[in-house]
Amino acid sequence: MLKESSVSKTLSRHGIDVTVVEQAVKASHAALGRRQKGDGHWVFELEADATIPSEYVLLGHFLDRIDTALEQKIGVYLRRIQGDHGGWPLYQDGRFDLSASVKAYFALKMIGDDVDAPHMRRARAAILQHGGAERSNVFTRIQLALYGEVPWDAVPVMPVELMLLPRKAFFSIWNMSYWSRTVIAPLLILAAYKPLALNPRGVHVQELFKRPPARIKDWIRGPYRSVWGRVFTYLDKALRPIVPHIPRSLHEKAIREAVRFIEKRLSGGGLGAIYPSMANVLMMYRVLGVPDDDPRVVQAWEAVQGLLVEKEDEAYCQPCVSPVWDTALSGLAMLEASSGAGAVQPAETKAALEKAAAWLRDRQILDVKGDWAINAPDLRPGGWAFQYENDYYPDVDDTAVVGMLLHRIDPEKNRVAIERAREWIIGMQSSNGGWGAFDIDNDLEALNHIPFSDHGALLDPPTVDVSARCISFLSQLGHPEDIGVIRKGLDYIRSEQEESGSWFGRWGTNYIYGTWSVLCALNIAGVSHDDPMVQRAVAWLESVQNEDGGWGEDCASYEGAPQGVYKTSLPTQTAWATLGLMAVGRRDSEAVQRGMAYLAQQQDEQGEWHEAPYNAVGFPKVFYLRYHGYKQFFPLMALSRYRNLTSSNSGQVEFGF
Numbered sequence: 001m002l003k004e005s006s007v008s009k010t011l012s013r014h015g016i017d018v019t020v021v022e023q024a025v026k027a028s029h030a031a032l033g034r035r036q037k038g039d040g041h042w043v044f045e046l047e048a049d050a051t052i053p054s055e056y057v058l059l060g061h062f063l064d065r066i067d068t069a070l071e072q073k074i075g076v077y078l079r080r081i082q083g084d085h086g087g088w089p090l091y092q093d094g095r096f097d098l099s100a101s102v103k104a105y106f107a108l109k110m111i112g113d114d115v116d117a118p119h120m121r122r123a124r125a126a127i128l129q130h131g132g133a134e135r136s137n138v139f140t141r142i143q144l145a146l147y148g149e150v151p152w153d154a155v156p157v158m159p160v161e162l163m164l165l166p167r168k169a170f171f172s173i174w175n176m177s178y179w180s181r182t183v184i185a186p187l188l189i190l191a192a193y194k195p196l197a198l199n200p201r202g203v204h205v206q207e208l209f210k211r212p213p214a215r216i217k218d219w220i221r222g223p224y225r226s227v228w229g230r231v232f233t234y235l236d237k238a239l240r241p242i243v244p245h246i247p248r249s250l251h252e253k254a255i256r257e258a259v260r261f262i263e264k265r266l267s268g269g270g271l272g273a274i275y276p277s278m279a280n281v282l283m284m285y286r287v288l289g290v291p292d293d294d295p296r297v298v299q300a301w302e303a304v305q306g307l308l309v310e311k312e313d314e315a316y317c318q319p320c321v322s323p324v325w326d327t328a329l330s331g332l333a334m335l336e337a338s339s340g341a342g343a344v345q346p347a348e349t350k351a352a353l354e355k356a357a358a359w360l361r362d363r364q365i366l367d368v369k370g371d372w373a374i375n376a377p378d379l380r381p382g383g384w385a386f387q388y389e390n391d392y393y394p395d396v397d398d399t400a401v402v403g404m405l406l407h408r409i410d411p412e413k414n415r416v417a418i419e420r421a422r423e424w425i426i427g428m429q430s431s432n433g434g435w436g437a438f439d440i441d442n443d444l445e446a447l448n449h450i451p452f453s454d455h456g457a458l459l460d461p462p463t464v465d466v467s468a469r470c471i472s473f474l475s476q477l478g479h480p481e482d483i484g485v486i487r488k489g490l491d492y493i494r495s496e497q498e499e500s501g502s503w504f505g506r507w508g509t510n511y512i513y514g515t516w517s518v519l520c521a522l523n524i525a526g527v528s529h530d531d532p533m534v535q536r537a538v539a540w541l542e543s544v545q546n547e548d549g550g551w552g553e554d555c556a557s558y559e560g561a562p563q564g565v566y567k568t569s570l571p572t573q574t575a576w577a578t579l580g581l582m583a584v585g586r587r588d589s590e591a592v593q594r595g596m597a598y599l600a601q602q603q604d605e606q607g608e609w610h611e612a613p614y615n616a617v618g619f620p621k622v623f624y625l626r627y628h629g630y631k632q633f634f635p636l637m638a639l640s641r642y643r644n645l646t647s648s649n650s651g652q653v654e655f656g657f
Contacts, residue, residue, distance in 0.1 A: 016593050016596045016597050016642075018643065018646060020600045021639055021643050021646075022643065024603050024639050025344060025639050025640050025643055026344050026607075027603065027605075027606070027607030028337070028603065028607045028608070028636040028639065029337040029344045029345070029349075029607075029636060029640075030607055031606055031607035031608045031632065032330055032333060032334060032632055033352065035330075036330070036355075036356070039355070039359055040352070040354075040355030040356040040357075040358060040359040041323050041326075041356060041360075042326045042327045042330040042356075042629065043322065044627065044629030046318045046320065046321060046322045046626070046628070047316065047318065047625065048319045048618070048625055048626075049089065049090045049097070049100050049623070049624060050081060050088040050100050050101075050104040050107075051099070051103055051104075051623070052275050052307075052319050053074050053077060053078060053315075053316040053317045054100075054103035054104045054106065054107035055107075055143065055276075055279060056074070056304070056308075056317040057071055057074055057107035057111060058106065058107060058197075059279050059282065059283070059304075061198070061199055061203070062146060062197035062286075063283070063286055063292075064198040065292075066200070070308070071110075071111045073313065073314045073315035074107070074111065074314070074315050074317075075107075075108060075112075075113065076314040076315075077314040077315060078104050078107060079119055082104070082119055082122075082123065085126055086122035086125060086126030087100070087126040087127060087130075088101045088123075090555070090622070090623065090624050091613070091614035091624040091626075092555075092612050092614055092626075093613070095556075096130060098127065098130045098135060098136050098137075099136040099137040099139070099140040101126060101130075102136045102140050102205075103140060103143065105120065105123045105124065105127065105208065106143075106144075106203075106205050108123075109203050109205060110201065110203050115207065124207060127208050128208070128210055131210065132208060132209045132210035132211070133149070133150075133205065133208040133209050134154075134210065134213065134219070137454050137622075138155065138156060138451070138455070141154045141155055141219070142187070142191075144205075146190070146195065147197045147199060148196050148197075148204075149213065150216075150219075151213065151214065152194050154213065154216070154219040155219075156220055156451035156452040157240055157243060158184070158187070158191050158452055159188070159239070159243050159246065160188040160251065160254040160255055160258055161246060161251065161254045162184075162254075163185065163188060163254050163257040163258045163261060170446075171450075173185070174374050175444045175447060176447065176458050176459065177438065177439065177442055177457075177460035178371055178393045178438040178439065178460065179274060179276075179277075179460075180457075180458045181272075181371065182265070182271050182393075183272075183274075183276045183277050185258050185262050185271075185277075186271070186283070186284040187280050188254075188258055189255055189258050189259070189284045189288070190280065190283055190287060192255060193287045195286070195287045220233055220236050220237075220451045224449070225449055225456065226449050228446050228449035229449045229451075232450045236451050259284075259288075262281060262284070263296070265392045266296065266299065266300070267299075267389045267391065268299060268302075268303065268388075269303060269385075269388055269389035269390045270303030271300075273303075273320055273385070273386070273388075273389065273393070274319060274320045275317060275319050275320065276319075278303050278304050278307075279304065281300050282297065282300050282301060282304065285300065304317075306321070307319070307320065319618065319625070321388060322386055322387070322627065323387065323388055324360065324363060324385060324386055324387065324398050325386050325397075325401070326627075326629045328360070328402045328404075328405050329629070329633050329634070330632075331356045331357075331405045331409070332401070332404070332405050332408070332657055333633035333634070333636040333637040333640065334349055334352065335353060335409065336637050336640035336644065337349070337636055337640040338350070339640075339644060340643065340644035340647050341644075341647035341648070342644070342647055353409050357405070357406055357409050357414060360417075361406070361414065363385070364382065364383070364384055364402075364417050364420065364421070365383055365391050366380075366381055366382060366420060367381065368381055368392060370392035370393055370394060371392055371393065372393075372394070372428065372438060372440065375439065375440040376428065379423075379427035379428070380420065380423060380427075381394070381420075381424065382399070382420030382421050382423055382424030383398070383421065383424050383425075383428075384398045384399050384402050394438075395437045395438050396424075396425050396428050396436075396437065396438075396466060396470055397437055397465075397469050399424065400421075400425060400469040400473035401469060401473075402421065403417075403422065403425075403473045404476055404655065404656060404657050407476060407477060418477070421473075422473070422474065422477060422479070422482075425473065426474070426482065428440055429470070429489070430443070433462075433467075433489050433490075433491050433492030434461075434467040434493075434496075435463075435466045435467045436460040436461055436463065436466065437460055437507070438460050442459050442460040443459060444459065445461075447459060455619055455621075455622040455623075456619075456622070457618075457619035457620075457622060457623075463504075463506035463507070464493055464503045464504060464505075464506070464514050464518060465503075465505050465508065465513060465514050465518075466507065467489050467492055467521075468493060468518045468521035469517065469521070469657075470489060471486055471489045471493070471521040471524075471525055472521045472524050472525075472655075472656025473656065474486050475521070476655055476656045490525060493522075494533055497518075497533055497536070497537070498511070498563070501515075501536030501538075501540035502515045502537065502541075502563055502564065503515050503518045503537070505517070506617070506620075507616060507617065508615065508617070509553050509554075509557070509558075509614065509615050510553055510555070510564075511553065511557060511564050512541070512544075512551055512564050512577055513553075513573075513576055513616075515537050515540065515580055516576035516577060516579055516580035517580075518537065519537055519538075519580040519581070519583045520580065520583045520653070520656055520657055521656060522534055522583075523583040523653055523656070524653070524654075524655065524656030525656075529584045529585045537580075537584075538581060540564070541577050541581060542589075542591045544563070544564035545595070548569050548598055549569070549574075549594030549597050549598035550569025550570065550571075550573075550574040550598035550599075550602075551564065551569055551570070551573045551574045551576070551577040552565070552568055552569045552570040552573050552574075552613075553566050553570075553573055554567075555613070555614050555617065555624050558621055559620075566613070569598060570611045570613060570631075571599060571609035571611055571631050571634070571635045572634050572635070573615070574595050574635070574638070575599065575634035575635045575638035576634065576638075577591075577595060578591075578595040578599075578638045579638050579641060581595075582638075582641055582645060582653060583653045585652070587645045587646070592642065595638075596638075596639065596642050599638060599639055600639070602635075603635070608631075608632055609632065609635050611631050613626075614626040615631075616630075
């Protein structure tokens with residue numbers, strides 16, 4: 001924390017002490033600058049729940065590629081994040097999650113933990129109390145089937161022949177999201193061969209079942225989210241006796257098509273550059289008899305190893321890496337700090353940001369028509385992916401944020417990159433005016449009710465937060481010919497406002513994130529600060545501010561908990577809230593003043609902030625994320641924005657972020 005003398009003067013009778021803000025900005029700017037890599041980019045840890053490190057352990061035992069020392073460190077991590085309820089949650093202090101707990105227990109037993117150890121007894125009791133492993137989700141039952149713990153009847157029917165269906169077919173993989181497509185393609189081959197893990201230590205977890213798996217007949221059952229769920233369950237039952245009789249020639253053709261699909265998209269980043277796809281590819285190659293020294297397997301294995309975070313006493317596996325996103329956001333924060341009357345090291349920062357811009361330009365995808373092109377065949381590529389390498393799957397959120405940064409750094413030097421990004425984003429707008437993350441009109445909602453999609457996240461429909469970023473980018477560029485695109489996007493956003501006045505945050509936690517994103521977009525797009533939509537959002541943000549001046553929101557808000565509420569304030573969400581309020585002219589409001597004071601008080605002597613709770617989401621109710629960089633660059637952005645608005649004596653934000 002700041003020294004007591006600084007804290008005591010943070011708020012004066014006229015508001016926050018600007019000297020304190022200046023000190024906080026300088027310290028944070030230096031801290032973030034130290035984290036920049038030599039080639040110009042930033043990358044922070046991206047942490048999920050127990051699921052991914054547990055699956056990494058299981059993968060090693062499936063392949064008999066076991067690193068005992070690494071496993072021991074993963075064991076330390078898994079034991080540390082075990083919840084008081086005995087199992088494992090999906091985020092910090094979250095409720096018990098059955099599927100995550102089954103995988104974590106299985107992994108710890110693989111690692112060598114005694115089943116009679118207190119933490120294992122507690123976990124087992126909690127799992128059985130919640131229905132046993134037989135009630136875990138589809139992806140967990142697939143893992144169990146790979147080890148022979150459950151029959152393959154426990155898994156929904158997913159014939160590999162799906163790979164042959166055309167785009168217009170209801171069950172076509174092209175109607176699914178990018179992450180579903182890349183996970184399913186190798187998984188279909190695994191389901192076709194029904195392999196058994198090598199499991200060299202002979203570890204099994206039958207003690208986690210309330211009934212012997214061989215006797216269970218109701219693997220595919222509700223609760224159903226709609227009548228479609230019941231229809232598809234009947235269809236699953238009807239298909240089971242048919243699938244074994246599909247002509248062998250057709251079956252083999254489908255397997256070849258799956259392999260072709262996968263290998264076309266393989267790169268140094270792995271298939272889709274996300275762990276589940278990458279792990280499935282490794283198991284697929286083993287099943288197909290491809291040796292471990294084959295270049296394809298070597299590349300796939302190295303991609304998985306690149307996700308590991310190994311520390312002195314513990315380790316975990318990330319779901320993916322986030323260098324493009326981290327670089328763009330860090331760059332915007334550093335740029336804000338080095339601008340205005342109180343600019344921090346403007347010359348040095350300019351040089352650092354030019355390196356970041358060059359690094360980003362090199363990663364713009366200009367010559368690969370990814371899966372998005374199935375719905376936009378005439379659109380030129382021009383986006384950025386989230387990861388180091390994932391050319392088939394750029395996303396519009398990263399592209400918009402990178403575009404805004406490049407435009408602010410040097411619009412002329414970056415002109416070609418910006419124009420290609422603009423062209424691509426305009427072409428990726430969905431028919432309802434919004435933008436999805438990776439695809440256009442990927443919203444065939446009935447697919448979310450098939451038995452395989454018990455997680456309800458098979459699709460990538462337009463979302464408000466991504467759409468807001470696209471509007472911000474296009475509005476910042478200011479091309480008159482884009483007004484119609486922007487207006488259509490604004491109409492979509494207006495239609496999505498919650499009754500409370502907030503907006504849902506699909507990719508960040510949650511309503512605070514969504515509301516901040518929208519207010520920035522409305523401002524730069526020229527929507528009046530007096531618009532009732534803006535007024536309602538401001539009133540909501542101010543209503544959920546905490547007594548200490550900060551804001552916080554629980555990931556449980558995705559599960560029905562109150563919006564914008566948490567047991568404590570958090571630097572990341574305080575930054576989002578204050579940035580949103582400042583975007584619509586509330587710089588001098590008491591809410592913003594108190595928010596700035598909170599951020600200054602929470603900063604440590606090294607210029608950084610600390611928070612343990614998760615701040616983002618992969619799939620609501622299923623998979624949550626903790627971006628370790630958020631607590632560093634967003635508070636810097638907010639404090640710098642406040643300082644710049646104060647020094648210019650203006651309440652107007654000129655940029656859309």
